[in-house]
Ligand SMILES: [Zn+2]
C-alpha cells in the first residue's frame with residue numbers, strides 16, 4: 079500500500095505522501111525536523127504539537143492537525159498518528175487499507191525523556207523504521223546519569239572560571255538539555271535559534287524553562303562562568319566570545335565513539351540521543367509484530383541483515399532522510 | 406584502574422596542552438607509586454609483552470554478546486579500534502570492583518605461559534568487574550598502542566614538575582632500558598642510579614617544520630644546512646666496550662644492523678653519535694622502501710645485507726670521552742665529529758655532508774633538487790645551537806620538498822575508521838590506463854569537513870554497486886593526490902606503491918578526462934623510485 083518513490087514514501091490509494099523530500103500535493107509529516115518536514119508542499123497533516131513548529135520552520139503553510147489515536151479517512155485509507163518519543167509532537171504514521179496495516183516510524187526513541195511523549199508500539203504488517211544508531215555499539219546510559227554528568231561538568235567549569243557551552247540541536251535536544259540544567263537555578267543563555275524554538279513551545283502552552291536572551295552589550299565579566307546552549311553550528315563562532323573563557327561540549331549519540339568526540343575537537347562529549355539505541359530499535363521492531371520491515375536512514379544494511387537473520391524479513395531502503403546532522 | 410581510566414579519558418578529550426598537563430600532574434599526585442611507574446612505561450612506549458591475542462579477544466566478545474561475527478566486524482569497522490569496540494559491545498558488568506593498574510598488568514604478564522582457558526577466565530572476569538571506560542583501557546593494555554595525545558615531552562614536563570628536576574634531566578633519566586617491574590619511581594628518577602646503564606641514549610633533538618620566509622632567519626652565514634635523509638634517525642653509542650644502536654622511537658635496534666659491529670673496534674669509548682641509518686650504494690643513499698625490508702625482521706639474510714647495505718650518516722656528536730657535549734655549540738660538535746670520522750676511516754661511518762650555500766635563494770634552489778640527492782628536503786641548524794630535547798622552534802628547522810602529485814578520480818568509497826562513523830571518508834582513486842581506469846591508491850585525509858559531507862552525499866546518492874562495505878561510484882570527482890615517495894610493487898595492480906598518499910585538494914575544475922595516466926606514474930617511478938621494493 080505504501081511505495082518508495084523519488085519524491086518519498088507514497089500511498090497510491092490515499093494519494094498522499096509521508097515525509098516527502100520533494101514538494102507534493104498532500105504531505106503527512108512525522109515531526110518538524112527539517113529532513114522530514116520539507117518546504118514546498120501544498121497541504122500538511124501532522125500532530126497539533128508539530129503544527130506551530132512547522133509554522134516556525136516553513137512559514138504560513140496550510141496545516142491540518144490530527145491528535146494521537148484519532149482516525150482520519152483519506153480516500154478510503156484510514157490514517158492515524160501515534161507517539162514516537164523522538165521530539166515534541168513526533169509521531170508514527172499508521173495507515174490501514176483493506177485490512178492491511180503499515181506504520182512509518184519517522185524518527186523515534188523508546189525510552190521516555192519526560193518531554194517528547196512516550197513511544198507507543200503499534201501493531202502492523204509492514205513497518206518502516208529508521209536505523210540512525212542501528213549497531214550494537216550504540217547502547218545508551220540512563221538519561222538521569224547523563225544529566226548528572228552534564229550538571230557536574232557545568233559546576234566544575236564554573237569553579238575553574240569557565241562558561242559552559244552545550245551544543246545541542248535546536249529542536250529536541252536543546253529542550254532536554256535546558257530541562258537538565260533547570261535544577262541549577264541559574265540563567266540559561268540560548269542562541270537565537272534555540273530561543274525561538276523554546277519561546278514558540280512555551281507560547282503553545284508547554285511548561286518549559288524559559289531561556290535568557292544574551293545581552294547585546296554585556297558588561298565585562300557579566301557572562302563569565304555562565305551556562306550557554308547553542309546549536310552545533312555556533313561552535314567556534316564569534317557569538318561565543320561574549321562568554322569569556324569557555325568549555326564546549328557536544329550532546330549527541332555520536333559521542334559514543336571516541337574518534338567522533340576527538341574529531342569534533344571539543345572539551346567534552348555527552349552521549350545523549352533522541353533516537354532509539356540498538357536495543358530500542360530491536361524492541362520496537364519486535365513489538366510491531368510486522369512480517370515485513372523496511373529499514374531507512376542510518377545503518378540500514380547492517381540492521382536489515384541482522385533482522386533477516388533473526389527471521390524477520392527486512393530490506394534496506396534508500397531515502398533522503400538524515401542528510402543533516404540533526405540527531 | 407578507575408583513576409587510570411579517568412586519566413586516559415581526560416587526556417583523550419582535552420584539547421589544550423595545559424589541561425593535559427594538569428591531568429597528568431593530578432594523576433601522579435594521587436595514584437599509587439607502583440601505578441605511576443607503569444604509566445611512565447606505557448606512555449613512553451614500553452609496552453609489556455602481549456599475552457592474549459586479539460583474535461581471542463574478538464572470539465570471547467562475540468561469545469559473550471551472542472552477536473553474529475559479521476556484526477562484530479561491522480561494529481569494529483565503525484569504531485576503528487578493537488579495544489573500544491569490545492568495551493562498547495559487552496553487556497554491563499555484574500560484579501563491579503576494580504583493582505590497581507599494576508595488579509592488572511602483572512596479572513596479564515603472569516598469563517604468558519598459561520593455557521588459553523586460564524587466559525579466558527581472567528579476561529572474562531576482568532570484563533565483568535570493570536565499567537566501560539575501564540574495560541577500554543584494560544583492552545588497550547592487552548592490544549597495546551596508547552596513542553592518546555600525550556607527547557613524551559608533556560610527560561617529561563609533568564614529571565619534572567612533580568620531582569622538581571630540569572626537564573632535560575628527566576627526559577634523559579626515563580630514556581633507555583628499564584623494566585617497570587623492577588624499577589621503583591625513586592630509582593628511575595635518581596641520577597646516580599642511571600649512571601650505571603651504559604646503553605642509555607640522549608633524548609633526540611628534532612627539527613621543527615619551517616614557517617614563514619627564510620629571510621626572517623637572518624644571516625645565512627649563521628646557519629648550517631644538511632640534507633634531510635629519508636632513513637631512520639638513530640644514535641650510535643659506544644660505552645664500556647659495547648656498541649648500542651637506538652632508534653628515535655627509543656627502540657634498541659643494535660641487533661637489526663649487524664653491519665655496525667665492525668665499528669666496535671674502530672670507535673673510541675665513551676662516544677655518542679646522532680645520525681641517520683640509511684642504505685647506501687654506489688655513492689648514493691637508497692630509497693626508504695629498501696630500509697623497510699630490513700625493519701621488522703628477526704633474521705637478516707645475506708641477500709638482504711647485500712641488497713640494502715646499511716650505513717650510518719653522522720649528523721652530530723653528543724658525547725665524547727664520556728663527557729656530555731650537548732651544551733657545546735653545534736659548530737664545535739661538528740668539527741669534532743668531522744675529525745673523528747676522518748680519523749676512524751670506517752666504510753660504514755659516513756659524515757652527513759653539509760649543503761653549501763651563500764644566499765637563501767641558493768638554498769631554495771638546492772632544496773627544489775632534493776630528490777636528485779634522494780633526500781626529503783633540507784635541515785637548517787643554527788651554528789651556535791646547543792643540542793636540545795624534543796621538537797623545538799627556533800634553532801633547528803626542517804624544510805621538506807613539495808610532495809609529488811597526481812590528479813586522480815574517485816572510484817570506491819568506504820565508511821571511515823574511527824571517524825564520523827556513518828560517513829564515507831575512505832577513498833580509492835584511479836588513474837587512466839589506455840581507455841580504462843586503474844585503481845592505484847587509497848587516501849583518507851585532506852578534505853575539509855564540508856567537503857567530506859559533500860563527497861559523502863555524492864556516494865550515498867550515486868553508489869553503483871557494493872562489495873561488503875565498499876561502494877563503487879561513477880568516476881566523476883577528481884582530486885589531486887600528494888605523496889612523499891613512490892616504489893615499484895608487485896602487490897599492487899598498478900605496479901606502484903605510494904608513501905603517505907593524501908588528498909591535497911578537490912579539483913572541481915577538472916573532469917575525468919583531465920586525470921593523469923599510468924604512464925605518468927611510471928615516469929615518476931623511474932625518476933624517483935627504486936625497482937625492487939618488495
Ligand atoms: Zn528527527
Ligand SMILES: [Zn+2]
Pocket residue numbers: 113114184185208375399400
Ligand atoms: Zn530522521
